[in-house]
Amino acid sequence: MENFQHVKKVANGGHLYYYHRPSGQRLPGDYGSDEFVARLGDLNKQFGKEVSKSNGANGALKIYFVQSGRAVKIGKTDGPVHHRIRDLQVGNPVRLKLLGWCIAEETLENQLHSKYRKLRIHGEWFKLSPLLKEKIKRLDAARRRPSERSAARNPAQSIFSDIDTQEKG
Numbered sequence: 001m002e003n004f005q006h007v008k009k010v011a012n013g014g015h016l017y018y019y020h021r022p023s024g025q026r027l028p029g030d031y032g033s034d035e036f037v038a039r040l041g042d043l044n045k046q047f048g049k050e051v052s053k054s055n056g057a058n059g060a061l062k063i064y065f066v067q068s069g070r071a072v073k074i075g076k077t078d079g080p081v082h083h084r085i086r087d088l089q090v091g092n093p094v095r096l097k098l099l100g101w102c103i104a105e106e107t108l109e110n111q112l113h114s115k116y117r118k119l120r121i122h123g124e125w126f127k128l129s130p131l132l133k134e135k136i137k138r139l140d141a142a143r144r145r146p147s148e149r150s151a152a153r154n155p156a157q158s159i160f161s162d163i164d165t166q167e168k169g
Helices: 034-046 048-053 081-090 107-115 130-144 146-151 155-160
Strands: 007-012 015-020 062-068 071-077 097-103 120-122 125-127
Touching (some): 062 081, 062 107, 071 081, 081 097, 097 130, 107 155, 130 155
Antiparallel strands (some): 062 071, 062 097
């Protein structure tokens, strides 16, 4: 039987949803269904090291992209992404939406901040242009597909490498 300790139950609008805590991904199907258990098993294997290290300084560094209205925060955390989003939500009156995240080197966050400096609103918050949103979507899709993760050691570098630094949202 799969380990369910990393499952979070969320009630929303009369519906129950289940999320894998370390990844923040919603689990498919009904609780305990074959589809649910299979995806949970895949995520637990994928995030096994991350789960055990998520609260330590040696945890895997994640770069995340969180939307608030027309803005996106490009940030980093070495803990579970959903914990960071929860902490950000406390001080934000607008419902935050996780657009995507990836495991990356610490330098990636600074590189993205530099590439998007013309879209900077304040601090780590940037105007969410259509091109940036598409890049984030591609990055998150690559993170979810094992074939793309193994094909490119760091998919974020290739996805964001062709960004026009003069982009205007």
